[in-house]
Amino acid sequence: MVTTEKHPLDGLYSKRGRNISPPRVGDPSQSAAMISFIYGFPDPDSLPAASVADAAVRALESNGKWALQYGATMGAKPLVDVLLEKLKRDQGIDAKPENVMITAGGSQAVGLIIDLFVDWDDMVLMEAPTWMGFIWGLKNVGAKMQAIPMEPDGMDLTALRSTLEELRADGVTPKMIYIIPNFQNPTGISMSLAKRKELIEIAHEFGTIIFEDDAYHDLRFSGEKIPSIYSLDPYGLTIYTATFSKTMGAGMRLGWLVAPKEVIQHLGVLKIDGGTNVFGSYVAAEWIPENLPEHLTTLREIYHRRKVLMIDALGKHMPEGTTWTDPDGGFFVWVTLPEGLDTLELLPRAREMGIEYMPGGSCYPDGGGENQLRLSYSFASDEQIEPGIEILATLVKGELMESASK
């Protein structure tokens, strides 16, 4: 928690500094003490420590002078080369070197795009609910946010259009529409092909950008792959970001942006960092070609199995009136409890009972989601999933009985 005592520096803070709200950031080692469904942390037991160690030794042997030196702002060349190949093969994105930038995870990509486009009081649209990291980033820069409801096939585009029309009537052009198209964080929902195409036309019509966050792209375990918005967009209005955090390992802190050349050039000026994770980039460039495809197969099996365990456990244990999503990939199931329950209020009791989840309210920029929660099946082990859901069900049932007897 941020303390409330006054400090002599208080008067010197910037608007961003004065606007600060309490930090809400998790430390994974603290979650290890319980059955943790709270964060989007990758499965700890499948992290490829041995093959990364081999890759580190090879990278330092063959390229030690460059791996330990400052690097190019746009990204270390060996990793850019590996990324361009991967984008073509996996994402169906045929990018040139001038269209990509290596970033410190998806987080730096998001931070850079916010700084490049969003001024204080600017409007940004996003899915409701959405990834809380994006909400925090926008709050830090004083942005206004309007969240558009989700449907089972992605954002409600009728609602999007009418929001855009209302904003246009007020003279407001939103700086971007933020979309997580595959196995969305937190709902697990994927946007349909038809909606992706329609979204592009809407962005074009209203003169705004689509910021496509495809963090979970590589983790589809069922259903058909759907082309990225970036690859469908004929207007050059889409900025694409994704990451190696959910696949090679979040500790590598390696993600990337794909965007029109001019955007990448602008970011090259804002990004003053001596090169992103140069050492990690050389290790990743060594690791990815030999290891990523096979490792993805393993991960898809693990997360598919965990998802099935979780969906089965929810069906078996949760009380009537509870609903949940059933994703084709990624890390998350989104649960809606009966009206009147408050998942933020219930969280301390859940932790006492040995589990934790993400309260739904964190995923809305403007209220709502009190009776909802996000469950991640990525971090808890196979063996923990059903017992954890049983605890959740016990908690919810107890709460329902209590409120019925009031």
Added chain:
Amino acid sequence: MVTTEKHPLDGLYSKRGRNISPPRVGDPSQSAAMISFIYGFPDPDSLPAASVADAAVRALESNGKWALQYGATMGAKPLVDVLLEKLKRDQGIDAKPENVMITAGGSQAVGLIIDLFVDWDDMVLMEAPTWMGFIWGLKNVGAKMQAIPMEPDGMDLTALRSTLEELRADGVTPKMIYIIPNFQNPTGISMSLAKRKELIEIAHEFGTIIFEDDAYHDLRFSGEKIPSIYSLDPYGLTIYTATFSKTMGAGMRLGWLVAPKEVIQHLGVLKIDGGTNVFGSYVAAEWIPENLPEHLTTLREIYHRRKVLMIDALGKHMPEGTTWTDPDGGFFVWVTLPEGLDTLELLPRAREMGIEYMPGGSCYPDGGGENQLRLSYSFASDEQIEPGIEILATLVKGELMESASK
């Protein structure tokens, strides 16, 4: 270069985005083609690739689950522990965990401090000349800058005081005074103890912060160590940053901040990055205790030798009317050529002749330094230094003859 063609996104950029100037960032692999005195890149041949490889293997064996996972915003605990010990031993700074934050090199530290304190049009004071990365960072956020002249023992504090008085008369409190106290970038000058103490009193009197960038602290090869401003400051007005970039290796992208607890807490909210270079942090935590002290001894020998080679070569070859500094550590010698020469204009010719240097004008936020240049003796080899200076001298002499004959 940023292209000038219009892009459909142009109307959407933020103030930061619209304010963009051409990128001025170096790629070290391009400098390897000539005798390069331009950047503050560490000596490539002494980068500890083999021992870092060993440390990577050990870190992944013992801590693979955490080294490849998301990390704590404030920094991976093993590295924070190692840093606190190092700060006490080397820097004489007795900090608590809540006073430190691990950052992606000094660059992320600088970016965070700028975001926490500096709004558009805010005033920041710094040494003239200063590190151009700091100037770029401030330009990106639309800050106003006033640079205070350097004397042989550091910033001219009489000039600082009169600038602060003028600003006060205009109702302006500068957000910070940026100081590189040891072997300053670019002049190589160290601030005297008396001036450090007086600077603290001035900051206190005028209600502003000292941002102390001690990137070169560990590379003193002659003269007596001078206590850091942070350790001398009784008011808690100093924020200290330094880095492992110049010692373990810039490619690690690991630096840190030491600051009052409240500042670190605020930064913990602005810093949304899933943890800084988690993998690299675990490797560094493994490498530093066993390797850093001995490696520093080696580096001090190398840079001392190179500095002597450069100073000797300057004395032997440069024409009369040229002066230069003689640093006790760090990477840089600052050269002043006779009036009328323009080092920016001369740079393309220098490159044709096989050398490069940093034109002095880049190191001033508000003009000046046309006849000055920064020479780094860190990146070129022992054997390259005298031949490189000979080329510089030939270039300068030729230019002087040409302008004399006009």
